[in-house]
Amino acid sequence: MATVQNYKGLPLSPYPYHSWMEHWKRHSDQWVIWCAEVHCERIALVASLVKILEKGNDNVYVVPLCKGHAVSDHIISIGEVKPVRITW
Numbered sequence: 001m002a003t004v005q006n007y008k009g010l011p012l013s014p015y016p017y018h019s020w021m022e023h024w025k026r027h028s029d030q031w032v033i034w035c036a037e038v039h040c041e042r043i044a045l046v047a048s049l050v051k052i053l054e055k056g057n058d059n060v061y062v063v064p065l066c067k068g069h070a071v072s073d074h075i076i077s078i079g080e081v082k083p084v085r086i087t088w
């Protein structure tokens with residue numbers, strides 16, 4: 001289970017996709033309906049950019065979250081959801 005925090009770096013564009021959710025759907029092999037936060041029971045309406053909190057990992061990832069967790073500053077645990085790494 002990964003621990004993540006919303007990414008606050010330079011703005012990134014989801015291009016060529018219309019949204020980060022579309023990016024998520026194209027690159028993930030998972031089918032996710034619920035927010036990735038382990039205790040959250042809300043629907044994942046958006047996909048959010050996050051950092052995984054582990055030493056030496058400076059990559060940016062996208063995970064599906066509810067609207068509340070997508071704007072939260074808190075460190076959150078994600079359950080079975082595998083973050084998709086952004087490669088640009």
Ligand SMILES: [Zn+2]
Nearest residue numbers: 035040066069
């Ligand atoms: Zn949530």
